[in-house]
Amino acid sequence: MNIDLTNTTSSKINKALVQGRRAIGSPAVGMVLTLVVVTDEENAYDALKAASEASREHPSRTLVVIKRGSRSPRDRIQSRLDADVRVGADAGTGETVVLRLYGDVVNHAQSVVLPLLLPDAPVVVWWPVNAPLEPARDPLGMLAQRRVTDTYAAESPIDELSARAEAYTPGDTDLAWTRVTPWRSMLAAALDQVVCTVTGAEVEGEEFNPSVELLAMWLADRLAVPVQRLISPGPGLTAVRMETDCGPIVLHRTDGALAQLCIQGQPDRAVALQRRGTAELIAEELRRLDPDDTYESALRYGVDRLTEVTGSQLLPDGDTPAPDEGGTATQPPAKSTTKKTAKAPAKKADAK
Structure with missing residues (x-):
């Protein structure tokens, strides 16, 4: 089940999640964590597909954060949040919310994500591309117990690896390490x-x-x-x-x-x-x-x-x-x- 929300808020997204669960006859929440995927529009499909397949082993609420540029000069003044809420078969074994941020709200993504986190459940943030040099200091990274990056996707992987070492904080990890x-x-x-x-x-x-x-x-x-x-x-x-x-x-x-x-x-x-x-x-x-x-x-x-x-x-x-x-x-x-x-x-x- 898909629910499209335009120019919405976190409160309305939460209501849509409850509505979707009731519509498919599954009012209980059986998810073990919240996975926040921070990516761009180009890589969003592949990242969402990987997260959906991983949810078969780890049922989770997946929040895909896509930071979009302003479509017009008007968007620079009026920030907007669009959301695509997916529950049931369309969301693997958990729930998926694709968030598209426009305007000034791009700089406050943590304020959008925070109300959508599962209560009393671990949070993992994953950057498939364009990860911050200091994930633990990133506003979204500060919400998580685990922060996953991928130096292989960087323009200069070896320099990125050295930067990861200098900024390492317990809870950081990298898919380059997982591959070995x-x-x-x-x-x-x-x-x-x-x-x-x-x-x-x-x-x-x-x-x-x-x-x-x-x-x-x-x-x-x-x-x-x-x-x-x-x-x-x-x-x-x-x-x-x-x-x-x-x-x-x-x-x-x-x-x-x-x-x-x-x-x-x-x-x-x-x-x-x-x-x-x-x-x-x-x-x-x-x-x-x-x-x-x-x-x-x-x-x-x-x-x-x-x-x-x-x-x-x-x-x-x-x-x-x-x-x-x-x-x-x-x-x-x-x-x-x-x-x-x-x-x-x-x-x-x-x-x-």
Whole structure:
């Protein structure tokens, strides 16, 4: 059931929600959280589709906030709020309200959203694109227990990742981090199968891909070993190699779907490592509403060490060794590497 409201108010939207529930014969509210999606008109359809699919696992009230420019000089004086209220089959397993803000009300979106939040339920704010540099200080972000961004959608993902580290507040997370959850789980499980000490690691993936950078920082943080960042054509993450005193452990994926796990002394195994859609990523983030300490640790580890150099090694003190004799670099010039060295080696990496 859809109810279109033009030039409306939050009070009228709440009444429309009650009216819609009664019309479909479901007066009770069985939703577990409020998901606020802040996006633009161009990306609203994809974001709403992902949120609707995620609501099958987490029934929620979804509020899609679309900030529109003024249609005419008159709109600059008279602010307007339009709403599309969806309940029943049109809203997944919860309720959906698409809010379009015009005029000065664009700068006061939190005043529109606040009366529509479910009482005594957690609030999650998700920015599919154009996320603020400090989500916790954003007026809408201040309403939420969890704030979800996506650095992959930024113009400069690596710079955005560094900004996220500087502005991190407990409750922040990023879909670039969520994308590497299967990789972290697989690598941690691989280390559980052997008794050895990890002495170094290599992470290979697309250039300027924040997920690849985060996985490299996580390994360096958890294992306290040098981690080398290599560039490949992709898609996304393509390989991780961990050097141990028992032989190498390699997880290699070239097609974005099926990976091969190679452990010294064991037969090679094919493992499913499918690249996941946005709906699956959002559903995973909604499973936990407490601060992600592992993400924070990995993010802060790499904030001042996220430097790509060609054919050289970056040490903790900032000194960069010269190439080998004869002008030969330590790595092929076509590949950029980032090496991080910590104090002492560890054995295992914990998954999220």
